[in-house]
Amino acid sequence: MSGKKLAVGLVAGVVIMVGLIMIAVISFFNANPTQDAAEGTNEFTGYIIAMEDERILVVSGTEDEVSGLTNETILDSRLPAIWFSVTMDQRKELEVGEEVRVTHNGVEDSYPGQSAAVTVEPTIGLDH
Incomplete structure (x- = not known):
């Protein structure tokens, strides 16, 4: 049983880390001033x-x-x-x-x- 708990814990940890990385990347591009000025400047x-x-x-x-x-x-x-x-x-x-x-x-x-x-x-x- 402890092997299954460990595997579930690792998968959950990886999913959380990937989610945090995606949030950081999206936040960076939304706050990047060059992105706001890209169209018709x-x-x-x-x-x-x-x-x-x-x-x-x-x-x-x-x-x-x-x-x-x-x-x-x-x-x-x-x-x-x-x-x-x-x-x-x-x-x-x-x-x-x-x-x-x-x-x-x-x-x-x-x-x-x-x-x-x-x-x-x-x-x-x-x-x-």
Whole structure:
């Protein structure tokens, strides 16, 4: 009988230890400040100059710098530009030439940059 009690005690101890470790790991990730800031911490404001499938090219600059120029001319000017992947629902609400504010995650090192849009809002009515 004492062998069974010992085995049950060991199993119970292991289960309790695993539970405590899981609680500690979950608590760590919930309290970690980098976890809270992971989604859409960056903002980029500019004009949509191109749309392809599920992405938009947004260029930051004045309306005069951006209007009437071809995509190649704008990109040659090296104005800040990012291709944002967007959902089809987001894309349906957007138009080329529209000024937007995009919240997004990190940007890949390329020109133009590449990132995933979290939100895309027209700047009309927003404070710049």
